[in-house]
Amino acid sequence: MKIMNNTYQNLMNRKNEIMKKSVGLDYEKYELEGIGFDFELMMNDQGYNIEKIKQIQKENMVGNTPLIELKNITYYARKYAKPGFGARIFLKDEAANISGSFKARRAALSVNQAKKLGYKGIIAATSGNYGAAVAALAAKEGLECIIVQECFDSKNISQPEILEKARKCEAYGAEVVQLSVGPELFYSFLKLVDETGYFNASLYSPYGIKGIETLGHEIAEEIMEKVGKFPEAVIVTNAGGGNLTGTARGLKDAGALDTLVIGASVNLYGLHMASDYDFNRKSFTTGHTGFGIPFAVFPDRSDVPRSAARPLRYMDKYVMVNQGSVFYMTETLAILEGMERGPAGNTSLAAAFSLAQTMKETDIIVVQETEYTGAGKHSLPQLSFARKNGIEIKFGNPIDEIPGKNIILPKNGSYLKHQDIDINELKKSYLKRFKDVDLSSNDYKYLCEELRIDISEVKDLMK
Amino acid sequence: MIDKGTYVRIRKTILKPEERSDNLPEDTKKVPFKMWIKGYLMEDSDLFDIVNIKTITGRSETGRLKEANPPYKHSYGDFIPEILTLRDIIKRDIRGENHE
Numbered sequence: 001m002k003i004m005n006n007t008y009q010n011l012m013n014r015k016n017e018i019m020k021k022s023v024g025l026d027y028e029k030y031e032l033e034g035i036g037f038d039f040e041l042m043m044n045d046q047g048y049n050i051e052k053i054k055q056i057q058k059e060n061m062v063g064n065t066p067l068i069e070l071k072n073i074t075y076y077a078r079k080y081a082k083p084g085f086g087a088r089i090f091l092k093d094e095a096a097n098i099s100g101s102f103k104a105r106r107a108a109l110s111v112n113q114a115k116k117l118g119y120k121g122i123i124a125a126t127s128g129n130y131g132a133a134v135a136a137l138a139a140k141e142g143l144e145c146i147i148v149q150e151c152f153d154s155k156n157i158s159q160p161e162i163l164e165k166a167r168k169c170e171a172y173g174a175e176v177v178q179l180s181v182g183p184e185l186f187y188s189f190l191k192l193v194d195e196t197g198y199f200n201a202s203l204y205s206p207y208g209i210k211g212i213e214t215l216g217h218e219i220a221e222e223i224m225e226k227v228g229k230f231p232e233a234v235i236v237t238n239a240g241g242g243n244l245t246g247t248a249r250g251l252k253d254a255g256a257l258d259t260l261v262i263g264a265s266v267n268l269y270g271l272h273m274a275s276d277y278d279f280n281r282k283s284f285t286t287g288h289t290g291f292g293i294p295f296a297v298f299p300d301r302s303d304v305p306r307s308a309a310r311p312l313r314y315m316d317k318y319v320m321v322n323q324g325s326v327f328y329m330t331e332t333l334a335i336l337e338g339m340e341r342g343p344a345g346n347t348s349l350a351a352a353f354s355l356a357q358t359m360k361e362t363d364i365i366v367v368q369e370t371e372y373t374g375a376g377k378h379s380l381p382q383l384s385f386a387r388k389n390g391i392e393i394k395f396g397n398p399i400d401e402i403p404g405k406n407i408i409l410p411k412n413g414s415y416l417k418h419q420d421i422d423i424n425e426l427k428k429s430y431l432k433r434f435k436d437v438d439l440s441s442n443d444y445k446y447l448c449e450e451l452r453i454d455i456s457e458v459k460d461l462m463k
Numbered sequence: 464m465i466d467k468g469t470y471v472r473i474r475k476t477i478l479k480p481e482e483r484s485d486n487l488p489e490d491t492k493k494v495p496f497k498m499w500i501k502g503y504l505m506e507d508s509d510l511f512d513i514v515n516i517k518t519i520t521g522r523s524e525t526g527r528l529k530e531a532n533p534p535y536k537h538s539y540g541d542f543i544p545e546i547l548t549l550r551d552i553i554k555r556d557i558r559g560e561n562h563e
Contacts, residue, residue, distance in 0.1 A: 008482065076557055121520065144520045154494035163537040170501075175519045178499040179477075182491055184484050188477060188498065195522065275488040331549045336557065376537035384540030393545055409545060412552050412561045 011190055019304065022193045022200035024117045027305040035434060036446030037306050039313075043249075046206045048109060050253055053214050060137055061098040062108045063214050067222045067366075068093060072336035073349075077356045080414050087232065087359035089352050090366045092219060095341055099136040099168070100129065100372030102243065105215055107133035109207035114199035115141050121198035125189045125303060127151065127162045128286045128344075129371055134201050135174035145169075146198065148189045151178035153279045160385050161285050161344070164376030181279045186303065204302035204309050209246045216250020219366050220259070230256035232363040235355065237347040238263035238318070239291040241299060241311035247368055248314035260316045264351035265292035267320040267419065268403045280389050281404040283323045283382045287347045292318075293421075297429040312423070312430060312451055319418040321350045322398040324409040327379050328416060329353060333370075343379055345371030354418040383407070424461065427451045431462050465508055465531045472501045472533040473516055475526030500524050501533055 011018075020026065030042040057063040070089045078086030094102035107130065114122045121144030124134045131147035138145035147169045152158040158178075166176045177192065179185050193200055202208055216234070223231045234251060236244045248261040266288040271278040273290040282288070296315070299307040329350035330343045349367045356365050375381065387393055392406040397415050401408040410416045430451065437443070447458050465471065478496040502516030502524060514528045555561050 008478065072557070076553075079556065079559070146520060152497075152499070154497075158537075160537045160540065163535070167535045167537070170519075173519070175522075176501070180494070180497040182483065182487060182496050184478055184496045187484075196520070272488050274491055276491040276494055278488075328549060328553075331546065332553050335550050335553050375535075375539055378539060379546060380543055381538060381540035383543045383545070387541070387543070393543070395545070395548070409549060413556045414561075 008187055011187060011194065014194070015190060016305070018190055018194045019200065022198065023202060023205055023304060024113070024199065025205065030306065032442065032446065034440050034443040034446070035437065036443060039310065039449070042306065043206050043210065043308060046210065048207070048210050050213060050217055050250070053109060053210060056112050057105060057108045057211070057214060060104070060108050060140060062104045063097070063218065065096040066093045067091070067219065067226070070337055073332060073353065074356065076332070076336060076413060077353050078361065081357035084361055085357060085359065086361050087356040087363035087365045088361070089356050090223065090231070090364060091349065091370065092215065092366065092368045093339070094215070094369040095345070095372045099133040101133065101345065102212065102215060102369045103128070103130040103133035104137065106130060106203065106208045106211040106242065107137045107201065109211040110134065110199070110201035110205065111137040111141050111143065113207050114143060114201065117199065119197070119199035120144060121146065121196055122201050123148070123189070123193055123196065123198040124201040124203070125185060126203065127165065129165065130203055131165055131174070132168040132172070135169040135172035138174065139172040144198065145172070145174035146177060146192060146196065147174050148177045148185060148192065149179065150181060150185050153181055154276050157280055159280060159285050160376035160381040164374055181274065181276045183274055189303070200303070202302070202304045203240055203242055204304050204307040206308045209242050209308040212243060212246025213250035213253060215368060216247040217254045219247070219368060220251050220254035220256040223364060223366060227364060230259050231366045232359060233260040233262055233355070233365045234368055235262045235264055235348040235352050235365060236368055237287040237345070238265050238311060239286045239288065239295070240302065240309050241295045241307070242309035243369070244311045245309045245314055261314050262351070262355065263292065263311060263315045263318040264348040264418070265289045265320050266326060266347050267322050267401070271403050278404055280385070281391060283386050283407060284326070284344055284347070287344050289320055293426065296426050298433065310450065312426065313449065315423065318421040318423055318426070319351050319355065320421055321347065321354070321418055322401040322408060323403065324401055324407045325350045325398050325416045327383065327407070328410050330379050339370070340373055342371040342373040342377045343382060345369050350416065351418045354416055427453070428461050431458065435462065465504060465510065465528065467504055467507050469504045469531050470501065470533070471504050471516060471528055472499060472530040473514060473524065473526030474499055474529050475524070498526070500526070504528070
């Protein structure tokens, strides 16, 4: 029989009440009868339009990052494209944001909201760049800050990349709570929220997503200004779905309605995200399929009642690349363009190198992020950590990479190829949840919006 | 002995294996759920004592004393020679010297 920890159960039973207090947002208001909720109302009801978001970000050294044409990488990609093919690759250097990543855009709004509502501190659960972003902006606003990380395994070994992010959070004066592997992180997080009464800077709140809309907006406006048209494609590294949702909404808001929104994740198929053993056998702690797929097929698994990150509403195409290809592209960016950036932020760049070859040379594909690099968060520590954990590193065909067993660096540029993820399969998985539900016409309408298909397609996919 | 007021790192077991959540992979089920946290030591103590600390945000935490003045030990790791090969491949690719 299972021994239940009383504190644990008591706290989990009070989950909804604690969460409600910590985001200052009544999600009930947006619930519809049946399975759905009013997503657009929730997004537009928070008093932030694009101009206001731009203003807040500008005051905080966030946004307006350089957009650079990667001429050498474009030239490189064209070597493997048919004549007339090989799109121009542009890159948004998001590492230039305060705290070193696009996550500052999300944090700027969360911190602004926390301050506005009078919270004295802010708390976020993240092992990624978001922690540093919240910590930096909280420091600027004079708010206390706690960052909760999944950090180490049962042998007390940590991912170097996560240790670096902890250091960075502490550099901004934040408290960092480091936890071992497991979904009970949510319990510890909830306990801290309850104890401190701090604002929950959830990555999945409307603020966490609306902050990224400026990124899509800037891309549309800047490409229009430079080239006289909107880009044919924007490629976004996809994990929890927020980066993709926010960027796509920004593009649309700026009028770039025909720009394809492509998601890209590192292929970590076969590794279990809650496994103590697997934890230190991956070389990417985010931007991978282990988050990208589950959050696409069930967005509301997040830490708020209704996630504002809903990638299937916006994703036109979803691709993955192997770990070795991302390291390859990280080196390429440094060697050919003089930009040394963190590997995890180059996931979408690796995919763009291959995707550009399938597009016309007059087309434009924009890679919408980079991230800072440093000790722990760099090809060398990440690869040497892998090697220490028994992962074989070799040159070959990336398609043969087995996550957790080896890392295959492409033998040369011609081997760097993206793989498609079937979005229809994701939509089927999404719909599985509703197999035994008696769906009303309003429910179907909601599902059509969620999956961007018509009712007959919804019914087909549910068969 | 470590003096009261020293900045330290403690470790605490939050959930024993039998108290952990359902639906965990077998390997994770077998091990406790633990926390590391840093703060100022509230009393003179020895390494591995159960101690109280005050964190940077002013909260109290209790756990086993693991380290005084905890350093950042992450680095650029061991050198990986394959990185040099990678750079060489990229340069030769660009010059059109890789034929396969």
